[in-house]
Amino acid sequence: MRNYKIALLTACIALSSAVSADEPEPATEVAVQIGHIIKTTLHRYVLAYGMVEPEPATGGKPAASSKVAAPLMGILTQIHCEEGQPVNKGDLLFELDTRSADALIAKAEVAVEFAQKNFARKQQLNATDNVSRKLYDEAEQLLQNARKDLQSAKTQRALLQIKAPLSGIVAAIHFKVGEAINPNAIVADVIDLDRLDVAIQVPSREAVMLSLEQPVEISADSPVQAEKLIFVGPQVNPLTDTVLVRATLNKDSGLRPGQFVNVRIVVDELVDRLAVPIESVVTRDGESVIALVEGDNAKQKVIKAGLRDGKLIEISGEGLQEGTTIVTQGVYGLPPETRIRVLK
16 A cells, blocks of 8 residues: 555656756846837037137237227226126227326417417528527427427327227236236236137047037037137147047137136038947947837847947847837847836
8 A cells, every 4th residue: 555655756756857947937028118210310529628718819810809908007087887888809908007298288288389489480590690500499399399298298198098909808807906016917818709719629539530610519608509619729738639620609609718618629420320328238248239119029239339429339230220120228148039018
């Protein structure tokens, strides 16, 4: 009886094993998100940082900014502008103490009046030959010298009136009324905000790809603006290993001098290239792969990855075409071939 029970139990185990071997294992199903291979235009960029600056003097045009300096020593007596005020070229901005200059002008005017009367008498006497030629010439020379002294005094006084060297905005005033100003001291800054550009420092190894008129994308807090390169420096800064380049700015850019911006210079444009989202491509055993979707299955395919542009990456490979469905999210860790469930 005991042997019979053992034999029966053995038979049951064998039968159970046989049945289990014939049953298929449950299929693995991975949740993913899908997208499609697209055909688009991709760009290669040189990335850098830049600073907004007034335009330098180029092509016969004056610089778009000026440090307004005092030509003479003096006491600042009047300020005819304020920071942020628009001014036109030639507008009076500051006045220094003119009392000494006014005194010199008054003295020179007296000298001119005396010399004119003296020369007039010599002219009358000369008409009747009652004056020597020497005295006549001395009177004439005295008048000429007096007039020169008067003009010089007036010129000196005019220098005490400091005027705007260009049209723009008074960006800063550095002195107050009553303060003493030395010759060549900077009294104010004037900037033409309609003439700004971006000074960009580009690594020398990338500067070889740059040329004039290349499109430039400039962004700060405001949306990206499309501009162009107008200057590529001829030399490398040995301290930073960079090359100075400049890009234009529209007068309505909303940017201000001294502001830092992000810069992307378009150095290449690839038209009609197949591309997918960057997260669609993973690396397996040193190869780039994507997962192609066929019905409820996903199958990995080795591809060649190319240029990255923003959130897209260029791909190439046999059999790839625009519109093919691919796994976009969930591809990392996906088996070489598996069933998938598309997440909505």
